[in-house]
Each structure stands twice: as C-alpha cells, then as structure tokens.
Amino acid sequence: MAGVNLQLRHAYSIAQFVPTVSSPPPLPTQRVRLGTSPSRVLLCNLRANSAAAPILRTTRRSVIVSASSVSSAVDSDSLVEDRDDVGRIPLLEVRDLRAVIAESRQEILKGVNLVVYEGEVHAVMGKNGSGKSTFSKVLVGHPDYEVTGGSIVFKGQNLLDMEPEDRSLAGLFMSFQSPVEIPGVSNMDFLNMAFNARKRKLGQPELDPIQFYSHLVSKLEVVNMKTDFLNRNVNEGFSGGERKRNEILQLAVLGAELAILDEIDSGLDVDALQDVAKAVNGLLTPKNSVLMITHYQRLLDYIKPTLIHIMENGRIIKTGDNSLAKLLEKEGYKAISG
C-alpha cells in the first residue's frame, strides 16, 4: 500500500514538471473504431452497411478555442481566485469548457469553469437539463459529446488528449447515473479485468481470480453487499439501488483520485443512501476528491461538501459553501439566477 502510494506520488511529481503551456505533448495515436449501428428488429435479410466509415476519434474534438466573455461566470471565477490556494496544486482545472452533442451539434456546455484541489468535495446542483450530467460525461470522454472549446487539465495532463480508459487509469472515476447491464460478464470478472488494467499501468503483477477474490471481499463489506453479487452478471437484473451500490463497489475496488458521482442518491432509500455515503466518506483522504452531482440537499447532509456549484444553461453561475444549498432548498433556483 505504502509502495503503491509512493509510486503514485512519484508519477504525479514527474507529471508536474512537464511544461504543458510552452510545449504541448504530442497527440496520442488515434485508434480507429468501427461505426456501430443500433439494435433493430428485423424479419428479413440484413447486410451490414458497407458504406459505414470508421469513426475517427479526432473528429470528436475541436482544436478551436473560442475566447468569450461571460459576465455571469465572473462571480464563479472571482470566487475561485479568492480561495486560499497558495502553494496547492490543482487536481482538476476546467477552463471555459464548451461541448456539443456529437450528433445534433446542439451546444450543451457553454463555458464551464471549475477548479478542484486534492481532498476537496464539490457538489454540482442545478435544474434538469442544465448540463450537469453532460459535464460529467465530457470529463470522462463519452463519445456522445464533442468538446468545441476550453480545456481540461487533470493532474497536469491535458485530459482532452486522452482516451476514456486512459482517463480512468489516470485516476478519474465516474459513477454512472444509469449503469448499463452487461449480460454474460460477471461482476467478479469485470472487476478483475479493470483492477488488472490498473496493475499493468503501474507495472505491477496482475492478480489471478483467487488472489483478487480476497481483495474483493473486504470491499464488499465497505458497501454492505453480499458475496453472491460477484457471481451475478454486471447490473443484470439489478434494481436501481443495487446498481448504485455496484458503482460504489467498483470505486472502492479500483480507487480514484477524483470520483465523479452522478446522482448516486436517486433511487436509494434512506438506509441505502447512508450505506453509500458512508462508503464514499470512507474512501476520502487528503489526496482524494469527489465531484457530486445531485438534486437534493439530503446527500450533502451525509457527504459534506467543500464547495457547492450551481449550474444553469451549460455554465456554473454561482459557487458557495454549504449555505448555498440551504438557500436553494429554501427559495429554489429562481433566487440563485435572479
């Protein structure tokens, strides 16, 4: 454990000395991925569309960085700058982030600014459709969205240059709002695959299923899950609450320096919420950070935020401490945006 931490710190230190501004790192080799078609019900012949060209990753990112002044964002920026961050290195820096839906080109993120330091807990709140979940998906590289402006720097690296799996291996974890089912792949196998991917990244030996199992059992206790979950296929037939617990189990097993939790509280009863919150709190260290997306004050009672951000129309329009959530609960979003 100590060794692992030491290596991580070492890697982090190295990354810090790379001057990202003066000499941008070369783009990684783009992997060609075959176009995919949605499932269709057919009663006749189907020939795979030979005209479908492979979709290149590069087309999903734009080099254009548009400079725009947004007066309402000034509050957020000012507040960020006012923080006592002398000598601290930011874990995540989002600057004027813009993103569109890849298919429709509809702009969803319109200049998001956010800085997260180690050991901080951030909550993002806002009305439905304000861009909260889009923000989390853009951070982890979901192919449905294309970044059209701004920058994201994570641990000194340009996140936008990285494949989704490399962002994950760099220490970014996202708990999905609606996790998909993976029939045929057991929880045990899935976690072992993901865990060993991290081992390979660190240059450490992989664990075989037996070794991994004992590592896993202790994590199950963290999220109050039974061992029979391991034999079940990933999220197949899981209730909404079970899926959320499964996400936190994955976080507990894999670890992360920044955990993005997208509405982990929706669909959970009070007991389950406390279990999940307890698990998240148990994973917090001065090095780890959390970015929570939620609608409800209730979650913030269990996981205390360092800062709360209000998102509206694709931007963070206000940042404050816990009193901001109370004001929101009392007076609604109108009071914030007005």
Next chain:
Amino acid sequence: MAAATVLGRLSLIPNLSSKPKLKSNRRTTSTSVSVRAQASFSDPFVLQLAESLEDSLSASPSSSLPLQRIRDSSAETLLSTPWPSRKDEPFRFTDTSLIRSSQIEPISTQQRNSEILDNLTETQFTNAVIIDGFVSNLTIGPSDLPDGVYFGKYSGLPDELTNRISEFIGNFDSGDLFWSINGMGAPDLMVIYVPEGCKVENPIYLRYFSGETGDRESKRLPVSNPRVFVLVEEGGEIGIVEEFVGKDEEGFYWTNPVLEVVVQKNAKLKHSYLQKESMASAHIKWTFVRQEAESEYELVEVSTGGKLGRHNVHVQQLGPDTLTELTTFHMCVNEQTLDLHSKIILDHPRGASRQLHKCIVAHSSGQAVFDGNVRVNRFAQQTNAGQLTRSLLLKPRATVNIKPNLQIIADDVKCSHGAAISDLEEDQLFYFQARGIDLETARRALISSFGSEVIEKFPNREIRDQARNHVKGLL
C-alpha cells in the same frame, strides 16, 4: 404412376429365389425403371452419387435389416430428387456449390487411424470414436452403464431389442436430399437404448472424426455418413454429447451425419452438440426427434466449423405436455456459412417450446443463416412457444439471413418470437473503458459473453469448459 405400379408389382413377387440372384435382379429392374420412367425428373449428378454410394458399400459385409431398408427407400427417393439450388426455399441463402462442384468420393473402408486414437484427449465418459462414419473404438467401463442400457452397433443388439428398435428407424418423410444421402451411404448404425425408468447418470460421448481428407486442387471430396439412433424408453433419462472434429485445420472433406431420436413418455434427453470441423470442410447434419407425452428434449449446440456448416433440426411432439428446448450458438470467424434450419411441430395440447439462437459473424465474407419454423397445429391448444434469435455482426458486409417462421392454426396459444441484429453496444463498450479497460479487451469480453449464454447451458462441466476454450481460441 407407372413407376409406382411397377414397384408395387415387384413387392408382390414371392421370395422364392436365392438371395444373390434376387438382389441382382432388383438392381437391374431399378435401373431400367429409372431410365425409362424417371429420366425427366432425375439429376445425373445425384444418380451418379447414389451409384458411387452403393458401390462403396457393396464391398462391406452384409448390412443389418434396418440399414438395408433405409438404403432401399433412400435410393428410391434419390431417383427423383435433384441437387438443391438457390431457387429452392430451404437453400435460398445456403450455397452448396462446395460439394456440388467437387468430385465426391464416399469413404468405403474403415481407416486404421491410430494417429487419431493416440491423439485423443482422455475423457471420463463412456464414449465411441466414429471415424469417417465407421465405429472405430468403443469405451465402456463395467460400471459405466446401468443394466439394460445398450450402447454399440446395431449388429450387436440383443435379440429382444432388435424388433423394438427397428420399429422406429428410418420413419421420417420430411428429410431432404442430404438425409437420403446418409440413408444410402451410412456404413454403420450406432444405437443407444435406455430402458424404461432408467436414469443414466453420466452422458454418453460420441466423438466423430474425419480422418480422410481430399484435395482442394483436384476437388476430390471424401464424404462420410455417420448414423446414430437413440431410444429413451418411458421415464428414462440420459445425456448424449456429439463432438465433430477434423483431423487437421485445413481438411477438405464432407461430413453428412444423421441422428434419430425417440423420447418416450415422461422421458428426458439432454443433447449436447459441438461442431468444430475444419474451415475448408462441409458439415451437413440432420437431427430428427420424436417426443411422446410429457417428455423433454433439450438441445445445446455450439457450431463454429466448416466452410459450409448446416444443422437441420426437426422435432415432432407426439403427445401432450411435452417440452422442447433448443439453445444454439453459431460463430463465423472465417469465410464460411453457418446455417440452422429448425422445425418444431406441435400437435398436442399444452406443448411448450423454447428456442434461443445466437450468431456471431466476425468476418466480412461470413454468413449466418437461420430458418426457424414453429408449427402449432389445430389440436395443439394451450401451446406456449417462444423463439428468440440474436446476431452480432462485427465486420462490414458480414451477413445474416434470419427467417422466424411461426405457423399457428390453434386458437388458444401463446407464441412469441424476436430477432435482433446489431454490432456491440456502444454503451457497454464505454462502460468498460470508463473502468480503465481498453477497447480491444472490452470487445473480446463482450463477444465472449455473447456466446456464454448458450455455453452455460451445456449440462456437463467438461463440455462447457471445452466449448468455452474453443470459442475463446477462435476470437
């Protein structure tokens, strides 16, 4: 009509002559009939094939009565059956030119394939090794099979069973040309018999090898016609495993097997079928199953081999409260066609059938074909029939032709079918990536898991592991 009359007259001639003379006489007459009356309906290619099949067996010792009867009726059928073309509905998407354009050579003698026998992986099960259609090796331990269970050649059957079994063999009118070719060319008849109330604990393993290989250049194509009959008497239970392997990966040959099954009242048969032929071969198999009341027939299939691989499954429910379950997986990783034609006929009340067919086509020139007929006849009230087929197309121009085909006459029935064709799901791939797993690993895991839904249904762990490892090795 004229032909039928002549043949009818022949059957009335009393058997007073000596056997050799009668045999010779019959053949001559048959040929004459064919030339005169059937010329416009017969296919010269098929006739020549039939003749070479007959010649290849004439050197063998005298055949058992059921085999001879099958040969006679098959010969008669072949007189008027042309080779199938793309215009014939059952072969609309299945190109048989690999066979049609070859110099077909029936394998006439049992090879001394000690190499095959030596290389056999050991198995704990009672098993038979069938090489090129001939039973080459039989392994039965003294305590392996309960009393009354028979496993061996028809010729070795105890006298009290021969009549019982002969009743059922060969009584199938809906077979096609390939069924008749087996009927004419089968050199041996393997029998598995389970007596009333007997539950056989361990499965019987039928290991089919193709030892003879032809030559793609000269188009010499050896054909073998293995034939097996299974009878499970009332209340009996057994599992059988069929595994088909070529001697080498590039073997050029044609395997044309037939399996006939009778599952009597309240009996159960679990049938595992693993098709791993070479990628240059043809494999066309018939499975014909008759189920009596309250019986259960369960087929689990994984097929990956053959430039042309086809499985014809025909299940007839002959009594009420009968369950038929077919769970199949076809995987094309080369330029090949894999085809499942299934027909389930429900004729009695409260019959149930459950069918799941999965295909993966992982090659641009690969093709999967599925024609799934479920026929619910007038008296099959309260039938519960479900059919689902899922296909993964992993390459541009990979092809699948799917034809769910439900014919429902009864009016108190619950039937469903579904067909889904897709590539891997983007959301699932991304879920893997978000956990640090790269795309290639994710794709492999998802493809593997797609087939595992079928593989997990093999009742026996050794077979499950074998199938799983085989599929992984191909990916």
